[in-house]
Amino acid sequence: MKKIFFISGTKGGTGKTTLALNASVxxxxxxxxxxxxxxxxxxxxxxxxxxxLILLGDIMAPWGRPSLSDYIAGRLAEPLRAxxxxxxxxxxxxxxxxxxxxxxxxxxxxxxxxxxxxxVESRLRPKVMVIDMPPLSSETPVAGLVDFxxxxxxxxxxxxxxxxRYLDIVGGGxxxxxxxxxxxxxxxxxxxxxxxxxxxxxxxxxxxxxxxYDKLIQAAxxxxxxxxxxxxPAESPAVKAIIDYAKYxxxxxx
Numbered sequence: 001m002k003k004i005f006f007i008s009g010t011k012g013g014t015g016k017t018t019l020a021l022n023a024s025v026x027x028x029x030x031x032x033x034x035x036x037x038x039x040x041x042x043x044x045x046x047x048x049x050x051x052x053l054i055l056l057g058d059i060m061a062p063w064g065r066p067s068l069s070d071y072i073a074g075r076l077a078e079p080l081r082a083x084x085x086x087x088x089x090x091x092x093x094x095x096x097x098x099x100x101x102x103x104x105x106x107x108x109x110x111x112x113x114x115x116x117x118x119x120v121e122s123r124l125r126p127k128v129m130v131i132d133m134p135p136l137s138s139e140t141p142v143a144g145l146v147d148f149x150x151x152x153x154x155x156x157x158x159x160x161x162x163x164x165r166y167l168d169i170v171g172g173g174x175x176x177x178x179x180x181x182x183x184x185x186x187x188x189x190x191x192x193x194x195x196x197x198x199x200x201x202x203x204x205x206x207x208x209x210x211x212x213y214d215k216l217i218q219a220a221x222x223x224x225x226x227x228x229x230x231x232x233p234a235e236s237p238a239v240k241a242i243i244d245y246a247k248y249x250x251x252x253x254x
Contacts, residue, residue: 001040001121002128002253005146007170008153009162010135015180016152017043018221019211019242020132021051022228024097026246029088031127031254032095040083040120040129041099042068044108051132052101054224055086067103072112079116080123088229098124110141117145128253144171148253151177151204155186155196164203176248179208209245214238 006020024039031038043052048062056062071079079100087096098120102108120129131142149172153159167174179200189199200208217238220227233240 001117001126002147003117003131003145003172004128004148004150004175004249004253005131005133005142005170005172006150006152007163007166008135008151008159009164009166011153011156011159011162012135014152014154014159014163015211017045017049017051017132018217018227019150019152019178019180019245020130021054022226022239022242023246023249024128024130025088025226025228026243027128027250027253028095028097029090030246030250032093035125035127037096037098037124037126038128039097040124040126041097042116042129042131043099043101044068044131044133046102046105046134048101048103049132049134050221050224052099054226055097055099056084057086057224059224062101062103065103068100068108068116069102069104069106071116072102072106072108079119083120098126108141110143110145113141113145140170143169146170146172148173148175150175152180153177153200153203153208154181155179155183155189157189157191160200160203167204174204174206175252176206176245177204177208178211178245180211181213182210183213209241209248211241211245212237 006016008014008016028039043049066082068082070076083100216236217227231239
């Protein structure tokens with residue numbers, strides 16, 4: 001099992017969760033015949049993050065359900081009781097994601113995250129575990145535990161710089177960076193006097209994968225929908241770009 005962390009440093013609002021969740025859905029679809037539970041998704045945003053709400057399918061669904069917060073607090077004997085399955089059916093076959101979340105602001109330590117990861121790997125045998133966390137602190141529990149990092153930034157100086165600084169703290173191999181919410185009409189950084197793609201390439205050492213800003217994908221996210229299952233690539237440039245990035249991940253991690 002490979003552990004993947006989508007990172008945006010201390011910067012929120014980069015679209016990290018949108019990319020992580022949609023890429024995970026696509027990977028689960030692409031790998032539907034090679035693993036029963038191809039993707040496990042951990043939404044570690046305290047107080048039920050956006051990804052968990054989308055996967056649960058109802059804003060009221062978390063009430064009364066066990067979560068990883070209960071395992072951390074000692075109210076569950078083993079972590080898998082806090083995991084759920086979201087399943088989809090397509091003309092080419094069914095696929096599913098296993099996921100869990102924090103219902104409260106719980107103190108998740110490195111040791112506990114190692115325990116959860118070990119149980120998931122031994123019992124569910126997924127191909128990947130995707131970790132989605134809020135903006136980082138210097139004592140993040142994922143430091144040293146992840147295999148691969150996906151830096152996600154926007155055309156913003158602070159987003160790029162804070163993400164770059166946290167790469168060495170977290171560790172792990174670096175996958176192709178993502179320049180999200182890119183507006184082609186505003187392609188030059190005034191501060192750097194160069195295109196944003198070049199700024200990101202200089203910061204991370206590799207040309208970024210560009211995901212353009214898309215009003216449709218923003219509307220779908222507000223409706224708590226998984227965009228890649230609701231929008232066609234022909235009508236949403238962002239969805240097309242996310243599909244292309246998921247194919248890249250599948251080739252690198254497969």
